[in-house]
Amino acid sequence: MSAPVLWIVLPILISIIFLIFRKNFLLICLIQIILCLLILISAISARFVVSESTSILIYQISPTMNILGRSLIFTSGLKTTVILFFSTLGIWSLSLYIFKVRSNIVPFGLTFIGLLIAALAVEPFLYSALIIEIAVIVSIPIVANAANPRIKGVSRYLIYFTIGMPFVLLAGWYLAGGEISPVNDEQLIQATLLLGLGFVFWLAVFPFQSWIPLLAEETEPIEGFFVLTILPMAIAMLLMKYLNGFAWLRGFVTVFQALRLFGLIMIIIGSIWFAFQKTLRKAISYLLLVSSGLVVLAISFNSSDGYIFSSYFMLLRLICFFLLSMILMVIEKKSENISIDSLKGLFLKSPIISLGFFIPLFSLIGMPWTFGFPVMQSLFSEFTIYFPRYMVLLILSQIIISITIIRWIFTSLKKEDDNIASSNLEMHETIYLIICVFGLIIIGIFPNIVYPHISEIVKDLQFLVK
């Protein structure tokens, strides 16, 4: 058995089998959690080259699978991505199981993750645009259903990704041509323009960001944020793969200037909109935009450190938005899509939920003693060295977000009746929340437990990370 069969084909097939047994939700949810755990262990134990280790847990596996003349190729970096994505799916499924929430993450999550990994593994990687489009379509049952009449966000999500796909495919065709024969400046600009347009649609750069808050508002937080958190990460990884794959693209300075501009726009727009939102779902969706902007900004440095920071931001994003979506799910048990004012009295009535809500927020802005601090601090110092002129914009956005969060804290400290469902938690749900919250606090105090491992994601990009 090869790695693509084990980590792409098998999850997709099992997901299809799960569809037959979907009425036994808790059972297939439990199987999905176990499956994610097995994939996690198999990925940690797998070696693509002959290993000298005598451990029975270490085994060798073929990294390649050929389909119709194309290949799915795994590298050690992609293996780390498999670990990251499947552990995310596993923990999301575990939350669904513990809180007994029915969701189409089980079983569509397996297909969605499998397809995202396939998009990153396919060679020639021009075909990844098509696989991303399929992943987007497969993710729609996760975020929408026929019973929910609100489909504005879903429609825009589908439309923007479908419009983006032709541009990325055409750019890929141009760039592949450039690898065979020399290209002139005009062709380079055309290819860059096409690629830029494609990624602008995919990464939700202003003014094409409207689908993110709409989707967050229309869907259940645990479902909507699952897709909104993971998909842009896969897109960012794909962007880095494009930059690594084409010499004349990474040698073109304008590409990185454009990425810097996109990143800054996403951060500024996201932080300003975040401050003026009245509902929690929409506000947090704008934080997702800021988080994507930070990843793009880190890539725009075009330095080894920048690419490694981008992988750190991805991990930060996964952990923080997982906890935020879970907390939103808990506090929205009584009423859907609650306003910021509903936070009144939350801290006094449910300190654990409040901690679970505010610690990820503080981590995202890089407060000291939180998980986000080392990476934000490194980004700031890198930014000060290379682009001091733009520093003020980055600081401004962080100030706006910080003030808004502090305002929310004051709201939660007010003595009011807790009108949200925080007090209705069962014992096992409370214990699970406490573990998650304290887990985030501990990795905030000891960030080196996880950060060095996650940089493996970008280590394979041999032309970018030296």
Place this chain on the structure above:
Amino acid sequence: MILTDWRWKMAGLAVIQLLCFIQILQIWPIALASVKLISGWMGIALMSATLASSRETKISETHTSAKVFKLMLATFSWIVISASVEKLNFWLPIPYTNLFIGLIFFFSGIFYFSQEREINGIAIGLLILLSGFDLIYSSLEGSALVTGIYGLIIILVSIISSYLQGGLSEGGFN
């Protein structure tokens, strides 16, 4: 864009798929080109079946002024494409006819779904857009794998449209 009855819309979409098939047939073998036609028509059949079984299917009424506006919008886009297609043909070295027809469909698709609110209308617009791009990309690259994946995308868009309209709700995912 000016049709109101869903049956006519679907018939129009089927004609677009047929036109694309005829164009692609001139550069590709019939077996490979047929995949696109079959997948396109399968998608149309699926959407039609959902619309036919929908209890709330109604024929939307459109004012004459709206129809005139839509026609003028389409005409304007055609004029812009006609004016710029030669320059674009320099960028994309493919047969002029394919590029012209492909761009017409591509932008018509965008105009179509930009005026629609219902998911089936948006899906029709997306299928028109995808047909247009397919015509352009097929002229650039002939690959069995791309054809297969593209056909799958078209069918999936149709399935999602049916799913969101509740066509799959009987024994569906929820």
